[in-house]
Amino acid sequence: EAGVAQSPRYKIIEKRQSVAFWCNPISGHATLYWYQQILGQGPKLLIQFQNNGVVDDSQLPKDRFSAERLKGVDSTLKIQPAKLEDSAVYLCASKRTGLSSGNTIYFGEGSWLTVV
Amino acid sequence: AQSVSQHNHHVILSEAASLELGCNYSYGGTVNLFWYVQYPGQHLQLLLKYFSGDPLVKGIKGFEAEFIKSKFSFNLRKPSVQWSDTAEYFCAVNALPGANNLFFGTGTRLTVIP
Numbered sequence: 373e374a375g376v377a378q379s380p381r382y383k384i385i386e387k388r389q390s391v392a393f394w395c396n397p398i399s400g401h402a403t404l405y406w407y408q409q410i411l412g413q414g415p416k417l418l419i420q421f422q423n424n425g426v427v428d429d430s431q432l433p434k435d436r437f438s439a440e441r442l443k444g445v446d447s448t449l450k451i452q453p454a455k456l457e458d459s460a461v462y463l464c465a466s467k468r469t470g471l472s473s474g475n476t477i478y479f480g481e482g483s484w485l486t487v488v
Numbered sequence: 489a490q491s492v493s494q495h496n497h498h499v500i501l502s503e504a505a506s507l508e509l510g511c512n513y514s515y516g517g518t519v520n521l522f523w524y525v526q527y528p529g530q531h532l533q534l535l536l537k538y539f540s541g542d543p544l545v546k547g548i549k550g551f552e553a554e555f556i557k558s559k560f561s562f563n564l565r566k567p568s569v570q571w572s573d574t575a576e577y578f579c580a581v582n583a584l585p586g587a588n589n590l591f592f593g594t595g596t597r598l599t600v601i602p
Contacts, residue, residue, distance in 0.1 A: 375531070405589060414492070414578050414592030415532070428589065463532070477590060479524075479532040 374398065376480035378464050384486045390452035393483040397445070397466030403427075405477065406439055406449050407463040415463055421447060454487045461485070490515045490583050494593035501569050502601050509564040509596050511553075511579030518584040521562040523553055526576045526595075535577075538562065549573070571602045 377396040385391050397404050402423050407415035418437065420428040424444040432439070436455070441447040451458055461482040493512045501507060513519060523535040536547025543555040553564045562579060576597050580590040 412594065414580075414594050415590075416592070417589045420589055465532075476534050476537065478534075481531040 376464055376466050376478055378462075378480040378483050380483060381481065382484045382486075384488060385454055387456055387487050388453040390450065391454060391485060392451075393449045393462050393464075393485075395447045395449070395464030395480060397447070397464070398478055401466035401468050401478075402444070403467040403469065404441055404447050405463075405465040405467075406447070407465060407479075409461040409463055409482070411460070418449070418462075451485075454485075456487050459485055459487045490581060490591045492579050492581050492591055492593035494577075494579055494596050496596045497594070498597045498599070500599045500601065503571055504568050505600075507564070507566040507569045507573070507598070509577055509579075509598070511562045511564065511593060512560050513562065513579075513581045513591075514560065515581065515583045520582050520584065521553075521555060522580040522590065523547065523551070523562075523564050524578045524580060524592075526578065528575065532578065535564070569598070569600050571600045574598060574600045 379394050383391055404421045406418040408418050409415040419432045419439045421441040424441050437451055439449045461484050463482045464480045465477045467477045491514045495510050521538040524532045525535050526532050535551050536545050538545045538555045546552045551566050553562055555562050576595045578595045579593040582590050
């Protein structure tokens with residue numbers, strides 16, 4: 373079974389520029405998550421999709437971050453304009469159904485963003 | 489609100505030493521508990537999880553964890569570490585019913601010296 377795919381793996385941009393990250397979850401996984409992991413901290417949820425609908429985006433800084441999962445499979449996370457404090461690893465994860473069913477969340481390798 | 493505390497930020501052990509990493513959570517209801525590991529340059533991988541039943545759960549690579557409800561703890565243990573266990577370890581929790589995502593601790597970096 374292929375894992376969660378993310379690209380690009382690394383990105384360096386200047387502040388106020390924009391960046392987009394792409395994620396392809398494990399086939400058949402209806403739930404998709406984007407987490408932000410700042411150096412020295414644990415991952416923090418940004419947004420959760422169930423198929424193509426948003427379940428939870430309460431922690432997403434909506435003035436600069438946006439995410440979509442139009443066809444319920446791939447997802448894109450965009451930051452515009454970027455700030456220095458957005459430097460982090462952006463993790464995509466997927467799961468077969470809702471967490472309460474007991475299924476495991478699988479993580480991608482992450483997209484490392486450095487804002488200079 | 490849920491929160492997870494990992495008090496050990498960096499642990500250094502020699503090979504064959506025993507390991508215990510602390511994890512405490514704050515939530516009064518039913519929880520699912522997880523330990524994830526992140527080897528250098530790799531993605532987060534599930535070590536073990538507790539949903540219900542026997543509070544002592546065994547995971548991959550000889551790791552185990554014990555859920556102590558009265559202490560709100562889910563400590564990770566391994567009787568004899570190897571150099572290859574060098575990694576970052578994250579405890580995570582989700583609260584039931586209906587919670588859909590994981591709350592992570594800040595992680596514990598383990599360095600095993602050959």
